[in-house]
Amino acid sequence: MARDGQNEAGPHGPFRPSVPSCTVGDLVSASHLDSLLAKLEERSATVAIVGQGYVGLPVAMRCVEVGHQTIGYEVDPRRVAMLLAATSYVGDIPDEQLGAALxxxxxxxxxIDDLAGFDVAVISVPTPLAEGIPDLSFVESASNTIARVLRAGSVVILESTTYPGTTDELVRPILEATGLRAGEDFFLGYSPERIDPGNATFGFVNTPKVVSGVDASSLRAVDAFFSTLVDKTVPVKSCREAELVKLLENTFRHVNIALVNELAMFADDLGVDIWSAIDAASTKPFGYMRFTPGPGVGGHCLPIDPSYLSWSVKRRSGHPFRFVELANDVNEHMPDYVVQRVTRMLNDEGRAVRGARILLLGFAYKAGTSDWRESPSVAVAELLAELGADLRGADPYLPAGAVLPANAALVEASAAEIDAADLVVLLVDHPEFEPDALCRSGALILDTKGALRNRSFRGETL
Ligand SMILES: NC(=O)c1ccc[n+]([C@@H]2O[C@H](COP(=O)([O-])OP(=O)(O)OC[C@H]3O[C@@H](n4cnc5c(N)ncnc54)[C@H](O)[C@@H]3O)[C@@H](O)[C@H]2O)c1
Incomplete structure (x- = not known):
């Protein structure tokens, strides 16, 4: 078998080492690979998912479902206690599923000792920004944890979103400091997570999984593992390529959302209904993809991942990634624009923002999820609080007792609350915020999601 990503048999082909060109290392690696593939096939492999959050927990649940011996390693002891008590903190995983998995x-x-003897380790830990710069400390610490129990014949897969080169330049040296060699003694690869929390159509299993390895054997191992979990895998040539795939997907989305957001602001100035224009453009069956405006972007991905890419481009080439910088600028300013529209609407009613009772509907970063990391609703609340608004917030997905930003009181989105508000700002189109009820209420509403468009209501759409 050829080395360095040149697996002539292809990732799905039969494994036939070509003996004449083999080194001793190749033969050792081949025997490790055979034994790993057999364990995966027989479901006797022990799989450790490192990080049990929005990504890691669903992957662990899927591993249990297909019959792997599954360990969920998590540094936060409170989360471990909740998991052991079958109390889920991830919206897409119901308590019952967790209970059945246990x-x-x-x-x-x-x-860490519980990880000893693992066959497959998947790293799904956070990759945030720290003052605008990629913070890989979680990946580093997870790699160090795995290194302590790494053994020959196992495969380690990084799944966290990160810039090209992380698997080769950060994870690999940490694991190889054990004396074991990637591609010979153990296998190493990268496979980005593409899940879209709350998406009822595309989940982990029916979303194709991009897989990669630091060499041909590693690619075989990573591909074989994920083939037990998902309908389709998409092998690519290198870990760097797989790392870029994820950043390309999210940068594409980020840039296009910024495009419609900026257009929404200009369309308002031009007196054009942006939503009707988008609906009409969306009828084109080719060459156009629908994106819609909103109060900004949030969550763990869009506000962060493109900056991993622009940081990496700048570091390698010295050039700014202008599309990312522009998209960041537009999307980050959307909460200011929302507040500007709120101010204008209240002004038209002869009211100031100061003292106005404003009900914010939705704190999650998008519909159908409880995740409110980087949510633009937080920025909107803080800006309105600075202007002296009397704020209330409702979000049926937040746990009771959640503390909202800017001292906003957490309330139910009841008819009484809606009626009592001087202005209602719809920030997330959760299905629970029933458009008909909002329109009937007669409340003054700023709809930032287009949920009420084409209906009759008192107020405006962004
Ligand atoms: N949330 C999404 O929708 C989504 C989608 C695709 C990709 N991603 C990417 O997946 C990765 C994980 O994101 P997430 O949303 O699951 O994050 P999360 O914060 O929900 O979960 C990460 C978990 O890892 C734990 N952790 C941190 N360091 C650890 C360590 N050294 N060992 C073990 N556990 C550790 C944390 O305590 C936390 O429970 C990130 O790179 C993210 O960008 C997220």
């Missing part, structure tokens, strides 16, 4: 052998733990 009954089938799923083992949540914060003890």
């Amino acid at each position: 009954a089938s052998g799923y083992r949540p733990t914060d003890q």
